[in-house]
Amino acid sequence: NMQLAKDRYDDLKTLIQLRDGNVLHSRMLFLFWLLNFKALCGATNFVCFEQDALKIASSLNFDTTEWSLDDLCTLERKVIRHNRGYSTIKKQDGEYFKFSNLYTPKNETLINTFSITDDEQAHLKTIISPEEKQRRRAQKRLDMGMKPQTGVTKNEPWKELGVGKTKYYEMKKIGLV
Numbered sequence: 001n002m003q004l005a006k007d008r009y010d011d012l013k014t015l016i017q018l019r020d021g022n023v024l025h026s027r028m029l030f031l032f033w034l035l036n037f038k039a040l041c042g043a044t045n046f047v048c049f050e051q052d053a054l055k056i057a058s059s060l061n062f063d064t065t066e067w068s069l070d071d072l073c074t075l076e077r078k079v080i081r082h083n084r085g086y087s088t089i090k091k092q093d094g095e096y097f098k099f100s101n102l103y104t105p106k107n108e109t110l111i112n113t114f115s116i117t118d119d120e121q122a123h124l125k126t127i128i129s130p131e132e133k134q135r136r137r138a139q140k141r142l143d144m145g146m147k148p149q150t151g152v153t154k155n156e157p158w159k160e161l162g163v164g165k166t167k168y169y170e171m172k173k174i175g176l177v
Contacts, residue, residue: 005040011124027060039079040102046080
């Protein structure tokens, strides 16, 4: 999904801003993943790869004496294969799906790789944990005027009290619930 790759690229840029550009010890990781997502969403190709790598590295205050394009040779090869077209086609449930040669990590991988905190995730669009996703979903429901979900089933309130159905209605009749 090209939009997801673009959003992840944007999220990494946002993460750098959230950290006030202080990514000294993870510049190579940022360089690698920014380039990967840029290629995945079609914003760069193998012709521009070197130039884009230098531009991103510069934005990370990464001097060319501190890293080499050789450090990115595996990614560059994957970008070349990606630009030639998708080569991996998998059949699943009778349908064929095309997969990129580039890296498509799970959110958990990126969160762990960059040690992204819950506070930082609140500012990101797509690189979020299941808990943050659930929090946003709940907030959206509240914003739409829906009542908060409590997990209590309205049609079986006796379960929350730990009593049987008959006992519950007896208690309700005399005003205990």
